[in-house]
Amino acid sequence: MAATTTAFNSLLQTLQTDFPRITYCVGDDFHWSPSARTVYFRAKSTDMATLLHETAHALLGHTSYNRDIDLVHLERDAWSKTVELGTRYGVNIDNETVETALDTYRDWLHARSLCPKCRQNGVQTAENTYTCVICSQKWIVNDARSCGLKRRKIN
Ligand SMILES: [Zn+2]
Ligand SMILES: [Zn+2]
Structure with missing residues (x-):
């Protein structure tokens, strides 16, 4: 066809x-x-x-x-x-x-799970929230797949 x-x-x-x-x-x-x-x-x-x-x-x-x-x-x-x-x-x-x-x-x-501080892979701890297993940095990701990735550090 x-x-x-x-x-x-x-x-x-x-x-x-x-x-x-x-x-x-x-x-x-x-x-x-x-x-x-x-x-x-x-x-x-x-x-x-x-x-x-x-x-x-x-x-x-x-x-x-x-x-x-x-x-x-x-x-x-x-x-x-x-x-x-x-x-x-x-x-x-x-x-x-x-x-x-x-x-x-x-x-x-992969991009979402990268720690913005030390570039190691983090684990997702809640919806839109990741935590780095190496340096303990937490970050929030946006959920819009089509709107580009944004990572924001939180404490
Ligand atoms: Zn880290
Ligand atoms: Zn699909």
């Missing part, structure tokens, strides 16, 4: 028919909103892999996560479901797409 908006729109229609409990809606970017039970997608997109990926989150009932490492696990699950959906709907999801996406989350996790 060629990556055209026509192919994208017909996949979208098929998904809406097959999964009537999920709402599909145009948004600024692709994401799954558990509270609205809605998969948002970009208008005029051709990215069928991402559409299937957000659908996978919806089908798996993914809601929120408490620890960053959980997010990486959720993403891994969502991607294996995406591959499954790809087979079902004739969308080729290659390994590289999956690995690149998972690497992004691994890099994100």
